[in-house]
Amino acid sequence: MHAHGARVILRGLRAVSDFEYEFQMAGMNRNLHPEVETLFLTPAEQYMFISATIVREIARFGGDVSMFVHPAVNRRLKAKLPASRGREAPMALMITDECINCDVCEPECPNGAIPRDRKST
Numbered sequence: 001m002h003a004h005g006a007r008v009i010l011r012g013l014r015a016v017s018d019f020e021y022e023f024q025m026a027g028m029n030r031n032l033h034p035e036v037e038t039l040f041l042t043p044a045e046q047y048m049f050i051s052a053t054i055v056r057e058i059a060r061f062g063g064d065v066s067m068f069v070h071p072a073v074n075r076r077l078k079a080k081l082p083a084s085r086g087r088e089a090p091m092a093l094m095i096t097d098e099c100i101n102c103d104v105c106e107p108e109c110p111n112g113a114i115p116r117d118r119k120s121t
Contacts, residue, residue: 002033009038014048056081 009029011022019040026038043050050068059065059077066074 007036009036011038011040013040013042014051 009026011026013019013022022038022040026040029036029038047068055065055068056077059081065077069077
């Protein structure tokens, strides 16, 4: 940051839950580098649900993320994660607190997220 002469850090706040962490980080940055200012931006309502983690997960399984990222970012994602590496996205019909990824409990899916005809025996 100092090598480029940057004096401002831009951070996005999607939800109130982001604020506490970002506020602590801004305080620490101010303590370490008082000359650097942190600015918080909030997204338009239609983008509040988007996170880098979600975009990476969609891209990892070969989904189209072009409506969520800049074209340069989309090209890098495609180069880094080529065509989901031959894997299909896992099917999930119902997500519960116990579900993390349908690949974990397949073939014994406890909530019926994997149709019986797809379950291996």
